[in-house]
Amino acid sequence: MTDKRVDPATGSAVTYTELVATYKKQYKRREIEDYWETCKPAKSKKSKAAAPAKESKPSKAAKPEPKAKAKAKAKAAAKDGKKEEKPKPKAKAAPKPETKTDDKVRSGKDGGASALAKLRSFSGCVLAEYVWLDADGVTRSKTMTMTARPLKVTDLKVWNYDGSSTGQADGHNSEVLLKPRAIFNDPFRGYPHVMVLADAWNAWDDQPAKNNTRAKCAETMDMYRSLDPWFGIEQEYTLMKPGKVGVKPSVPLGFNTDGSEPAPQGPYYTGAGYNVAIGRPVADEHYKLCVEAGVKISGINAEVMPGQWEFQIGPCRGIEMGDHLTMARYIMLRVTEKHECVCSFDPKPAEGDWNGAGCHTNFSVTPMRVAGGYDTIIKVCEAFGKVAKEHIAEYGEGNDKRLTGKHETCDINTFKYGVANRGASIRIPRDAEKNGRGYMEDRRPAANCDPYRVTQIIMKTTGECLSAETIEAGGKTHTAFVFIKPHAVYEKVKTLVKEKLTAEGLTIKSEGQIKSAVIDKKKLIDTHYGAIAAKAVMLKPKDLVVQEKSQEEFEKMFGVKWNKVMEDGLVFNAMDGAKKLGISPDELGKKYDALKKGETIIKFGGGFYCGKVDDIYVINGFYMNMRSKFTAPGTSIYYYEVEWPAEKMSWADFRGKLLGPTDPASAPEGSLRQQIYSKWSELGLTAQPDTGDNGVHASASPFEALAERSNWLRASISKDAFGKALLASGIPLPLLTKEWFSDPSVDFEGGKKSLFDLLEDLDAAACLKKCKEIAVANK
Numbered sequence: 001m002t003d004k005r006v007d008p009a010t011g012s013a014v015t016y017t018e019l020v021a022t023y024k025k026q027y028k029r030r031e032i033e034d035y036w037e038t039c040k041p042a043k044s045k046k047s048k049a050a051a052p053a054k055e056s057k058p059s060k061a062a063k064p065e066p067k068a069k070a071k072a073k074a075k076a077a078a079k080d081g082k083k084e085e086k087p088k089p090k091a092k093a094a095p096k097p098e099t100k101t102d103d104k105v106r107s108g109k110d111g112g113a114s115a116l117a118k119l120r121s122f123s124g125c126v127l128a129e130y131v132w133l134d135a136d137g138v139t140r141s142k143t144m145t146m147t148a149r150p151l152k153v154t155d156l157k158v159w160n161y162d163g164s165s166t167g168q169a170d171g172h173n174s175e176v177l178l179k180p181r182a183i184f185n186d187p188f189r190g191y192p193h194v195m196v197l198a199d200a201w202n203a204w205d206d207q208p209a210k211n212n213t214r215a216k217c218a219e220t221m222d223m224y225r226s227l228d229p230w231f232g233i234e235q236e237y238t239l240m241k242p243g244k245v246g247v248k249p250s251v252p253l254g255f256n257t258d259g260s261e262p263a264p265q266g267p268y269y270t271g272a273g274y275n276v277a278i279g280r281p282v283a284d285e286h287y288k289l290c291v292e293a294g295v296k297i298s299g300i301n302a303e304v305m306p307g308q309w310e311f312q313i314g315p316c317r318g319i320e321m322g323d324h325l326t327m328a329r330y331i332m333l334r335v336t337e338k339h340e341c342v343c344s345f346d347p348k349p350a351e352g353d354w355n356g357a358g359c360h361t362n363f364s365v366t367p368m369r370v371a372g373g374y375d376t377i378i379k380v381c382e383a384f385g386k387v388a389k390e391h392i393a394e395y396g397e398g399n400d401k402r403l404t405g406k407h408e409t410c411d412i413n414t415f416k417y418g419v420a421n422r423g424a425s426i427r428i429p430r431d432a433e434k435n436g437r438g439y440m441e442d443r444r445p446a447a448n449c450d451p452y453r454v455t456q457i458i459m460k461t462t463g464e465c466l467s468a469e470t471i472e473a474g475g476k477t478h479t480a481f482v483f484i485k486p487h488a489v490y491e492k493v494k495t496l497v498k499e500k501l502t503a504e505g506l507t508i509k510s511e512g513q514i515k516s517a518v519i520d521k522k523k524l525i526d527t528h529y530g531a532i533a534a535k536a537v538m539l540k541p542k543d544l545v546v547q548e549k550s551q552e553e554f555e556k557m558f559g560v561k562w563n564k565v566m567e568d569g570l571v572f573n574a575m576d577g578a579k580k581l582g583i584s585p586d587e588l589g590k591k592y593d594a595l596k597k598g599e600t601i602i603k604f605g606g607g608f609y610c611g612k613v614d615d616i617y618v619i620n621g622f623y624m625n626m627r628s629k630f631t632a633p634g635t636s637i638y639y640y641e642v643e644w645p646a647e648k649m650s651w652a653d654f655r656g657k658l659l660g661p662t663d664p665a666s667a668p669e670g671s672l673r674q675q676i677y678s679k680w681s682e683l684g685l686t687a688q689p690d691t692g693d694n695g696v697h698a699s700a701s702p703f704e705a706l707a708e709r710s711n712w713l714r715a716s717i718s719k720d721a722f723g724k725a726l727l728a729s730g731i732p733l734p735l736l737t738k739e740w741f742s743d744p745s746v747d748f749e750g751g752k753k754s755l756f757d758l759l760e761d762l763d764a765a766a767c768l769k770k771c772k773e774i775a776v777a778n779k
Helices: 016-023 029-038 067-079 113-118 212-225 279-291 322-334 372-387 388-394 429-435 450-474 489-503 517-521 523-526 532-538 548-560 562-567 573-580 585-593 623-631 651-659 672-678 703-710 721-728 733-738 754-759 762-776
Strands: 126-133 139-148 157-162 175-185 194-202 230-240 299-301 308-317 342-344 359-366 415-421 426-428 440-443 476-482 507-515 571-573 601-605 607-613 616-619 638-643 696-697 747-748 749-753
Touching: 016 029, 067 426, 067 476, 139 157, 139 322, 139 747, 175 279, 175 322, 194 212, 194 638, 212 322, 212 450, 230 322, 230 450, 279 299, 279 308, 308 322, 322 342, 322 450, 359 450, 372 388, 372 415, 372 426, 372 440, 372 450, 388 450, 415 429, 440 696, 450 721, 450 762, 476 489, 476 651, 476 703, 476 721, 489 507, 489 638, 489 672, 507 517, 517 523, 517 623, 517 638, 523 532, 523 623, 523 703, 532 571, 532 573, 532 607, 532 623, 548 562, 548 601, 571 573, 573 585, 573 616, 585 607, 585 623, 585 747, 651 672, 651 696, 672 696, 703 721, 703 754, 721 733, 721 762, 747 754, 747 762, 749 754, 754 762
Parallel strands: 126 194, 415 426, 571 616
Antiparallel strands: 126 139, 157 175, 175 194, 230 308, 230 342, 230 359, 299 308, 359 440, 426 440, 476 638, 476 696, 507 638, 601 607, 607 616, 747 749
16 A cells, blocks of 8 residues: 555555554554555546547546456457557546545544644544533533544543533533543444533543543442443433423323323323323434434333333443433433423322432342352342431432332332332332342432442442452462572482471462473563562663661661761662673673572562672672572473461461572571472482572562463453452452563652562462552552
């Protein structure tokens, strides 16, 4: 693709290769290909004098010959000794004067004002209707012209509006931002136009604006995403006769024009016919438009009071429940604009012996949907009962007029649950009891409830209820990753390690060999020593955090303050240190191995060492040699995945007494490192172990153990007891895998600290507790 086309976002003529280079970090290759197809060919610049003659149109009979026939003719001509006559090139048609309309719809990222300014016409542009909630939870919207139809939320721009007119800001500081969250088709304007669900944020501090309840809901859903919550909401509403502008309507559409009430409840629910299914055109049109928009609407029906209807949204997963119901409400308000009626979400739109309007919320999580899930449903119902008042406070305004104990409701001050009981706070479907699994229906939310507030507290209560057991289970068992280092992989050493582990009461879940070729190809050692490698090669000393206590120990050992050597430029990482000394990294590694602990090398933390080499101080100078020991041809490690009851042995004892400290010469009698150190010759080792080659490695904490097992053994975090406990504690999976497993510096207790150092030697329960505290401190 060497031809050039015009990128509508920039107005520049580019080749396909140049387009890919520009957008490859933002979009997938297929999206870029689609975008390329929407770009118009760049017009070549030609002088008027050189304009070619106009080409005549070919007749219908003059069809191009198939390739096969053309080849056959060419062969025949060659056989006869005739040269194949090449067709003379036809003169190209002179370009006709045209007006650029740019009417072909493009897709992808919006080019913004700068791209719009270069267009001669906006006829090919896309209209985006941004929809959000104001201070009172009412949908507001405004429209933007865009250069392209968005394929994903990141294609949209963050917009703004006057928050002082929506009750969300003061006049002197009124700018509120609209952050796009979901894209829907625009069923009113049609393709290619879209509607955008956005939430509001203060422009001055980037905090959620007044009544932005979506932000908190999103946090809770993210915290308990491992439970995979499903929601389905039955939105009841009442169509009202319009009154004066700005005045709340008081007469339902189904009530008589003379002011008298219609016949009592009975025939209207799911009814049909004139004066029975009152307002059906509104309900049907709303249903159709929601489907066209992409809203997850699953049904409608006429309700108990004349003029009252219901639509169901869902099943939706997590945060999308609030997004889809909010957009469905907005579409309803738009529909009523042309039907001369008003949609009311009032929980008691008509006084007297008439049903109110609710927003029954059906809900389940994975433990409810699997075999034995009925017990989980009961457990969650019990948890709901303990915080009934807190839930009611989130379930809508004026709900006391609806939750009276009559008209299929439970009294607002009473909590009860039951199977197939529509007079209960929580109804459990009969099928759920019969099948032993299913869902539950909270019948308390009012029609005017905020779906984000409702789903947030439902998920919060459920998550806390179920996570308590998961977290408790995760703290009862210790699982570690132990491996014999390459220099010590001998049969006698394997026997020694295995016997020691089992004698101490540890269960070996799995064991095996991992060869150097695999370690090198999959970069297992680089991931394992990620933080060590980073400190040795990538990070500069100024980027590292040295705790105050470690600085004091440095001064005692070397007789100079840490800050002083930093100021004097005497501290280097391994790579820069080798360059400074004029030696290779391997030579530096040999010098580093000769350093003595407590004299010329100090440990600042897990995988964080500083050694004095000649007249400079080098961070993690051992890494280059260390990696080569694991990747050298013919070498391997031999691992053991072990577990034991936390109450039987602390993690500190596992490392300090069973394994032994880093320096095997100082390891306690009977520890693995001490035995390998003292019996090295009879065990088959070629040299006595030292601080670097100390025979065997073991995880420094339950958290590090999970990170190591995830790396070396590809252990599933969501299936691991400790992993599930971390997720249940509200620590997202991406945070674990993309950040925490690499030992980042985190803010905690007044400063930046190594995550691994903070968790070192903690037992599982204490480790989980501290992980949660660290996560909260770094939000």
